[in-house]
Amino acid sequence: MPVDQQKKLEKKRRIIESAYALFRDKNIYNTAVDDIVKAAGIARGTFYLYFKDKSDLIEQLIFLKSGESMKEMIRQAAERAAKAPDIESYARVFLDALIDFMVERKELLTVVNKNMSACLTSFPHFNDDDAEALYHSVTDRFLEEGYTQASLDRTAYIVFEMIDAVAYDAITYKKPFGLEDLRPMLIDAALSVIRGGAAAGREKTE
Amino acid sequence: MPVDQQKKLEKKRRIIESAYALFRDKNIYNTAVDDIVKAAGIARGTFYLYFKDKSDLIEQLIFLKSGESMKEMIRQAAERAAKAPDIESYARVFLDALIDFMVERKELLTVVNKNMSACLTSFPHFNDDDAEALYHSVTDRFLEEGYTQASLDRTAYIVFEMIDAVAYDAITYKKPFGLEDLRPMLIDAALSVIRGGAAAGREKTE
């Protein structure tokens, strides 16, 4: 990539990061383009060199941020779960790591807002070989255990949605229960969904 | 209540209903006070006779609307589940009815947005004897089966959150899976959470 292109991308990135911080703190609708450019240290017009529109920025920001986090989150979770002896404990450790990650990255949740699962769906299509490999390293483990791809997709969707929703409220409002309060129950619920998914897969095969 | 008070309440109600319809269709931030008063057929200034503020309206609207729906939802679900022979099938029918209700009231979800469970928490405090009685008619059934109140609250919270989150996305975006696709898995997941909750309750008692 030419040096110029590189620089442009970096600046675009800087704008997105500034916006991200503001969205997180003040919410999207209460953040003006003006706030963003001030935070990014650029002129107002410059913003429109990089984004067609405020909504163009929002779109790109969500795509980027959630993709990034998803990747990182899955990487960490997969790493920690790697040595698990069986699929059940693999899943348990994986989910536990997932929740840890969310706690660490609270801010992300306030921007992306309960939409992590939408992101999950687009994850394998990021044209990012890295991400794809990662995704498969996890799903393969389940496919070996008798899941069909279809039932796996559904299961993953439900589990993420559930964890994301519960974590979002628990973290951002600390109401009505803290996340640690709910964690065991949440993981149990997720596991039983996963078990159910496996069963569904097997039935179809038989 | 004096007739005057009555009339005031009715008008307030009309404003809320108009706002509700608009919020549902266009989202809160894209709905101007002007749109609301036009829809309600009142003058702009009148709005401020009934609400301190736009955000005052929003607050009251969410409180009212979600409370109302929650009540109606629980009533219907409890009714349908009433004749269930055991607690397990009671729960299953109850949840099924819950989902049916959400499908019917799609619009509500877009306004209240994945926050039904918050509402659940405030439900018993609506100073509405009716609502309270209703709530207890359901929880009592579980308390009899060995739940502690604490574990019941948590369980209910997680289950609602889960159903609400999944249903919200499934209904509003029909992506990536339709709700009917997910329903069986969702109910199974919820049931296993409930079973876990019961177990947790019993353990503590022992």
Next chain:
Amino acid sequence: MPVDQQKKLEKKRRIIESAYALFRDKNIYNTAVDDIVKAAGIARGTFYLYFKDKSDLIEQLIFLKSGESMKEMIRQAAERAAKAPDIESYARVFLDALIDFMVERKELLTVVNKNMSACLTSFPHFNDDDAEALYHSVTDRFLEEGYTQASLDRTAYIVFEMIDAVAYDAITYKKPFGLEDLRPMLIDAALSVIRGGAAAGREKTE
């Protein structure tokens, strides 16, 4: 008309007049809405209570201003020509008066810009009984002399266009000839067009 409506119309009128003065002095594209509201002594938002848009104002302004002037112009010209003994001198005095009027109302020309004739065409459709009566009092005189309506329309169009174009440049740029320099020739030209029109009318009749 209710008093309120009256007042609103008056304010609208005041905005149009302020805009008119600015357009005349600085041209439409160099006049900001801000300039207009300052000149009219109103707040910026008020402008949008009366006009959808800057272009809405422009449209209404041109329609109003050119219609008004046209009416006034024709009234004055018809008055002065009234006592003319024959159609030829009627036309001559009429045109002379027309040019006088334009000289007096130079500013109008800079706004309406060489489009008076377009206005002429719409003149009889202003739903203004007054204007219509006036228009007919002039055309009748020509119809009596053997003009067909069709040839009269064409002739009037060409004559206005010609006078308007010449007068516009002569007045606004004083270049390359002053209007007084050109006046006799212009009137002669117009008269010969008129004579030609009359002939055309008669031929068709014969």
Next chain:
Amino acid sequence: MPVDQQKKLEKKRRIIESAYALFRDKNIYNTAVDDIVKAAGIARGTFYLYFKDKSDLIEQLIFLKSGESMKEMIRQAAERAAKAPDIESYARVFLDALIDFMVERKELLTVVNKNMSACLTSFPHFNDDDAEALYHSVTDRFLEEGYTQASLDRTAYIVFEMIDAVAYDAITYKKPFGLEDLRPMLIDAALSVIRGGAAAGREKTE
């Protein structure tokens, strides 16, 4: 001329042509410098190497474009009228050719906008020997017939203005009458102006 100079002129020309096309399609005020440079395939900064300013470009463009067309127009008209037996038919054929030319070059009219006659005035001062010779080949014909230079200038001005104005509206708006509808009347009118001009010339001489 050095090759460098040549190249500069060519690029300048390319910019003007691009601007011309845009002005024609979208009007001057709705065409941004950015649009022009994109169309010309140059960088934004380059524009300011060739023109001081946007208005500098406009000035040069109008001068160039109208001069060019005027020259071409007169050449064609003079050619077609060359064999005319008398001055009257010379004028008639000349004007007819003029109108034909305008119909062919509609686009020019939308840019230069009813200002062809202004251009006529500057025509003999183009420091273009070619143009000057051409101009004299036409005017000489009239001077021989008793016109004074002064009356000829006025007459030419009025005739051009008249034709230009009528043709502009007729062509660009096709309203309220098509040009072909008006052509005979227009030429008759012009001829009678010319005749009047000749008479005026003679009177003064006598």
Next chain:
DNA sequence: TATGAATGAGTTTTCATTCAT
């Protein structure tokens, strides 16, 4: 000469809220 990223003043437009009637 040529480039195109950066600038920021300037423009249009919106909208929650006030206030005289």
Next chain:
DNA sequence: TATGAATGAAAACTCATTCAT
């Protein structure tokens, strides 16, 4: 109470022009 005209701060977006490379 009810009205709706008026307000003006604030938002989004544009564009001629400059300047470092």
